[in-house]
Amino acid sequence: MLLAQAADRVGVADAIDTALGDRQKPNLVHTTGHTMTSLALALAIGGDDASDIDLLNPLVGTGLIDKIPSDSTIHRRHHELHDSGDEDEHSAELIDDASTAAVLSGMKTARTTAWRACRARNPATTATIANPLVVDIDATEVASHSDKEKAMPTWKKHFGFHPLTAIIDHGAGLTGEPTAVLLRPGNAGSNTAADHIMVLNQTMNSMPDHVDGHDWGRRLLVRTDAAGGSKKFINHLDQQGLAYSVGIGTFWQVADIASTLGGKVKQGIIRPDGTVSDIDDAYVADITSRVHCWAGEPVGITLEDYPPDMRFIIRVEHAASGAQLRTTDLDGRRIQMFVTNRNGHAQRLDELHRARGRCEQRIRDVKDCGLGKLPHTAFRMNQAWAYSAMLAMNLISWAGLITAATPPPSTTSRQWWWVWEPKTLRVRMLSIAGVVVRHARQLSIRFDGAAAHRELLEHGLSRLRSTA
Template structure:
């Protein structure tokens, strides 16, 4: 992780963006301190005091000096104050610095650079909210919609597809009582994510080569209009009304398409199906649909998915014929069942958020709201260091083809147990520092290959 941070130059990139207001004589700058904390969180630490875990990195020269826990708190306070004084300028600077580091990491992927996405294979950003519990009365902590107490942040996660890694672009900390479908918050976290996303390799606007996915919480008229105005692709959940259920119950067989299952098989339409009901909704002559399609983007398509619910799940009033009805809207072309498969892949976002909580998001140590937002930036960077190291390693075909060596899909705790805990001895000889890894370690070769890839771009 330290080699990744050094190779992509993330500490310097953040400091460059903060140069106008940061003291140039600081020993531990904001970029340096944030990177050190991110390394600690990637190793499994959950407190600023855990920066002492970086002692071995000082011994081998990857880190000159470890900041103290009070220095970490001081930098977080400075970032929070800068956000308050300059309307989020501190957060913008950190995200822009991460964009520079992410650009370096993605460029190192060569032909597999995610910034070379096309309209047929777009780069996907998932937006999803989560819950963080608080066990004390922190600033803006409040009862959540799950009847717990804490915070309700909204995350933007870049998804690189099945069998590959994902990386958080931004996390917007919100009070515990923040709404799930607040359009303003979705706009804010999307703007932050775009600020942290590298430019397309051709230098042109992303357009529909960037796909924004959310659940029904993002299906508001205001947010969909915002996505349409920016020219982005989207695949967004839509609340189902009884009128949509009525349309689903009257569809002919010619409009139904079998659901593409995870194993690649296609369901029988008599059992489960997807269908594009856009034209049916526009020609609906019954009671009002509950949504005014005239106020939504003109190229928006409405697609439903009808299937038997999972065992034990209760049917809702909008379900029909004993089957669950779900809907989403999109502005992408293509067959309904393929668009449904693309939308359903949004479930990977849940795992990315769990991984992010394992890298520090799950515990907010500060009393002040702004300082906890600064802590979240470090947690995002921790997960990004893991993701960037995986992307760079996965860029070689040999590594990606060998299932046993695809460590970038491991959860952080698995990565720590199998690779980051491999013992090594520091040997100095002929003015060189040599790491001799335990030859009996099961994943030693995987670790050495990753290190060699990182050093090749440094």
């Protein structure tokens, strides 16, 4: 009921149907928006196939939610989205089309409603240039155990797909929201600027507007690993006026520059526990000026091809146990580098860039909500399935954001259910038993009083109702 009420609160089903408009058949009992939302609910509570829509039958039988589509109806809706798209004959990837734009537009409407329910903690209000809203772009692998359309060997020698995802990072004490999932063949490359630009465009189409009505600009930070460190993508971010923190491959001149740095340039690394490392052991440094005046000789990249305000930040530390050192490393220490257009101390910029590790966990969460198993044979039908998996994770995120805006007064950080993994959430809260009671023409639910997390569940439901 927690996620069903969240879906009803943000109106995601009606928002998707409104955005699709005439692109779906009239007089449908189970519209595309309703079907996607029902499937998303089933995936969020542990389903991994269209037939798992039956997990919602108890809620239908007790009158808590409306009737649900059958698994064959889900296949038909996905096939309709499959037929309505366009595909470039020179590319195996999904390209922007009317149906994709409509689904993302519907999610934008629902996300806007969810963020407004956070009131003072609305991410579209709190984002500033000094404290931007972060979007992580990263790829993952989805294995395929049968020969599906465009399933191919991956760079890790597996077989399946190589989707590219974009996920909003709300911070360590909050959750993350997937904004785009671009399904790609398994042999899709990592440094594909066109795919990164497409995912970024889809993200901007599903992002609520900033409350002041102006463009996001540098109040939105795009963060990627070295796979996004292509010249084309970095210049695109600069042209869009967005802030960026992008990993980039090192070149041999960086090691020479690092070996000549003085102690005044080096700054200790901020560890996860808040302590700062000794610069003799590990450090970060801004080497922008040294890269630009490197002895009058060319460096590993052509600086004129990049934005003029791009800064180079290096991180030098001992490699993890068993890690293979590279020729560009220095004195047995690993050198990593990222570029950014943000102001501030190098150690703070590095701390923010390293926080992109949370994206890995959030990708696992999306895969646990349905992306990890693509059931269809057709490629574009699996892309439609990926939208439902994205919506399933968003329902958890939206319910969590609304609840976190006014948490229960007695909760501790260990009880912040909005940062739990989906499996943990299902075991601790979504599986709490309840009895439906009918009295005075009203339906009431009485939850198991012995359940350890009953109060958290009741507060979440109450919070969703109070924001309606």
